[in-house]
Amino acid sequence: MLRNYDADPATSEFNRLPADADEQTRHALAERLAPYARGLLTKYPELHDVSADAPRGAHFTAHTIGAAINDLYNPAQIDVLHRVGHLLRTRLRPDRT
Numbered sequence: 001m002l003r004n005y006d007a008d009p010a011t012s013e014f015n016r017l018p019a020d021a022d023e024q025t026r027h028a029l030a031e032r033l034a035p036y037a038r039g040l041l042t043k044y045p046e047l048h049d050v051s052a053d054a055p056r057g058a059h060f061t062a063h064t065i066g067a068a069i070n071d072l073y074n075p076a077q078i079d080v081l082h083r084v085g086h087l088l089r090t091r092l093r094p095d096r097t
Helices: 002-007 009-016 023-043 045-049 057-072 075-089
Strands: none
Touching: 009 023, 023 045, 023 075, 057 075
């Protein structure tokens, strides 16, 4: 999965996103990243619940991942990640037939 991380141009743009990126830039980038993220979740379904087998539980896992995200990404990138999550939960749900 990590070997192909930069396979989508939007991931490179995300990596270069400055902390002071404007609203329009953040919105547009989230729109471009959401299909890529949906593809990752389809290809790697275990990503849906990364805490499923966590020895210290879901709460500890969520706290640890949150701390890592805050350490690794700037505020604009974190905002884009939240927007992508929202898109995945709403508009880009798989068809339910």
